Every structure is written in structure tokens, then in C-alpha cells.
Amino acid sequence: MKYLSKVGFGVAMAVTPLTAFAVSNLQGLIDLLKGLLQGIGGLIIGLAFVAFFWGLAKFIMNADDETARSEGKRFMIWGIIALFVIISIMAILGVLNNTFFGSGVNLQGTTDYGGFDWGGTGGSVPVPPLPSGDMRSI
Secondary structure (H helix, E strand, O other): OHHHHHHHHHHHHHHHHHHHOOOOOHHHHHHHHHHHHHHHHHHHHHHHHHHHHHHHHHHHHOOOOHHHHHHHHHHHHHHHHHHHHHHHHHHHHHHHHHHHHOOOOOOOOOOEEOOEEOOOOOOOOOOOOOOOOOHHHO
């Protein structure tokens, strides 16, 4: 009985945040999934780049060893395949997003970095003004 009460207390403590941050409507579920995909997507893209460059380094550093070169080639090929698949999935999700939600939902997060709007949700990149006056004096 003592063990059961400890396990029950542990499960209750583990489930409490789930009920406190529970999704109450469809938009909450979309926001939750969007946050998860943003974090996981960046990690997977980073791992694919690391795999490609790891294979490239093995290929270059072991130019005399044929087995190490073939292993490097394999890493590079799988890195490129992973990047292609990830970009394809992002494109498909973008099409589905625009189809079902219009352009109001941005699955890739904000494009506002450092106060500059780099496109994405409208707006433009700031352009410095042209100098006024006589250009020969410059």
C-alpha cells in the first residue's frame, strides 16, 4: 500500500503540469504543435548539416584510406538526402498551411530579426536614403 501511494503521488505530480497547460481549443492545439515542430525542425536540420560536414571532413582527411572515404561519402549522401526530405516536408506543410489556414498562420515563426523585417509576412527590407545634392562633391 505504501508503494502504491508513492507511485500514485508521483504520477499525480507528473501529470499536474499537463492539466495546467492543457489545450482548451483547436487554436491551442495548433500553437502547441507549432512550438514542437519549430524546436524539433531546427534540431533535425542542424543534425543533417553536421552529418554532411562530418562526412565531408572524413572524405577529405582520409584521402588515402578507401574505406574511410567510402564512409565519408555515405555520410555526405545521407546528409543531403536528409536535408532534401526536411525541406520537402517543410514545403508540403507550407502548402497545407496556406490551404487550410490562409496566410494568417506562420508555421516557421517570426521573420523579425533585430528590428528588420526580412520579408516573410509582408513588409520590406529597409533601404537607406539616397544622398541629396550634388554627387560630384563626394
